[in-house]
Amino acid sequence: DQQVKQNSPSLSVQEGRISILNCDYTNSMFDYFLWYKKYPAEGPTFLISISSIKDKNEDGRFTVFLNKSAKHLSLHIVPSQPGDSAVYFCAASAASNFGNEKLTFGTGTRLTIIP
Amino acid sequence: SAVISQKPSRDICQRGTSLTIQCQVDSQVTMMFWYRQQPGQSLTLIATANQGSEATYESGFVIDKFPISRPNLTFSTLTVSNMSPEDSSIYLCSVERGLAETQYFGPGTRLLVL
Numbered sequence: 001d002q003q004v005k006q007n008s009p010s011l012s013v014q015e016g017r018i019s020i021l022n023c024d025y026t027n028s029m030f031d032y033f034l035w036y037k038k039y040p041a042e043g044p045t046f047l048i049s050i051s052s053i054k055d056k057n058e059d060g061r062f063t064v065f066l067n068k069s070a071k072h073l074s075l076h077i078v079p080s081q082p083g084d085s086a087v088y089f090c091a092a093s094a095a096s097n098f099g100n101e102k103l104t105f106g107t108g109t110r111l112t113i114i115p
Numbered sequence: 116s117a118v119i120s121q122k123p124s125r126d127i128c129q130r131g132t133s134l135t136i137q138c139q140v141d142s143q144v145t146m147m148f149w150y151r152q153q154p155g156q157s158l159t160l161i162a163t164a165n166q167g168s169e170a171t172y173e174s175g176f177v178i179d180k181f182p183i184s185r186p187n188l189t190f191s192t193l194t195v196s197n198m199s200p201e202d203s204s205i206y207l208c209s210v211e212r213g214l215a216e217t218q219y220f221g222p223g224t225r226l227l228v229l
Contacts, residue, residue, distance in 0.1 A: 004157075034217065043207050043220035044158070046116070089158065102173070103148075103218055105157040 003027045004092050006106035014114050019077040021109050023090030026071065030092040034103070035064060035075045038087045047088075048075070077111075085113045117141060117212050119221035127227045128198055135194045136224045138208035143188035145211070148218065149181070152205040161206075164191045198228045 005024045013019045021035075031052035036044035050057040050064045050073065057064050063076045077084055090106040118141035128134050138147060149161040161181055162170040170183040184192045195202050205225050209218040 036220075041223075041225070043119075043121075043209075043222045046217055046219055049217060091158075102160050102163070103158075105159070107157045 001026075002107070003030075004090055004104050004106040006088075006090055006109050008109050009107070010110040010112070012112045012114055013080045015082060016079045019075075019080045019084065019111055019113070021075040021077075021088050021090075021111065023073050023075075023106055024071060025073075025092050027092070027094065027104070028071070029094040030104075032093045033064070033066060033073050034091045034093075035062075036089045036091060037084075038089060038108070044089055080113045082113050082115055085111060087111070117144070117210050117219040119208065119210060119219060121206075121208060121221040121224050123224060124222065125225040125227075127229060129229055130199055132198055133194055133196045134198065134226060135192050136206050136208075138191045138193070138221055140189045140210050145188070147185065147191045148209045148211075149183065149191070149193045150207045150209065150220075152207065152223075154203070158207065161193070195226065198226075200228045202226065203228045 003026050034049040035047040037047050038044045048059050048062045048064050050066050055066050066073045087108045087110050089108045091103040093103050120139045122137045147164045150158045151161055152158045160173050161176045162172045164170045164183050164185040166185045166188050180196050182194045205223045207220050207223045209220045211218055
C-alpha cells in the first residue's frame with residue numbers, strides 16, 4: 001500500500017520557468033511533510049518541509065503548498081535552473097510522543113531542466 | 116544540517132556472504148535510521164537504532180538478516196547477512212536534527228550482489 005504517491009515519474013521544464021512537483025498521500029495521520037532532492041550516487045538532500053498547521057512554506061526559490069482536505073502537496077521551484085535537475089522525493093511522517101520519526105517516501109519524480 | 120559519512124561507498128559481493136556498512140555522524144544524535152532504496156523504487160525504512168537499546172525493525176525486516184549495532188551516539192553499523200541478488204540496493208543512514216527533527220541522509224552505500 002503506497003501511502004505517499006508521486007504520480008509523475010518524470011518532468012521536463014524549460015530553464016527559467018516554474019517547476020511544479022506533486023505528491024498525494026492517503027494516511028490522514030501524516031502531519032509533517034518534506035521534500036528531498038537526490039543526485040545520482042548521493043544521498044537525499046533535505047530541501048524544504050511543511051507542518052500540517054500551515055498551508056504554505058517558502059524558502060528562496062522553493063515553495064511547498066499543502067492542501068490537507070485534498071491530501072495533496074506540491075513543490076514549486078521558480079525560476080528553474082539547470083542545477084535543479086535531480087530526482088525529487090516527497091516524504092511524510094506522523095508525529096509521536098518521541099517526535100517525527102519514520103518517514104514514508106514517495107517513488108520520486110525525475111526533474112530535467114532544459115537549458 | 117549534519118555531516119554524515121558511510122563506508123563503503125559501494126561494494127560488489129558474492130551470494131551468501133555478509134557486508135557491514137558503517138555510518139558516522141559529526142556530532143551526537145539520539146536516533147539513527149537505516150533505509151534501503153531498491154532499483155527504481157523509493158526509500159524504505161529498515162530500522163531505527165537508538166544507543167543502548169535494541170534496534171526497532173519495520174515490517175518485513177528482521178534482526179537476523181539486518182543486524183544493527185549502535186555502540187555510541189555518533190556511530191552505527193548495518194550488516195546485510197547471507198546476501199542474495201535481491202539485496203542489491205542503496206543503503207542509507209540518516210539522523211534527525213533541528214527543532215523539527217528533520218532527517219538528514221548520508222551519501223549511501225551502493226551494494227551489488229552477484
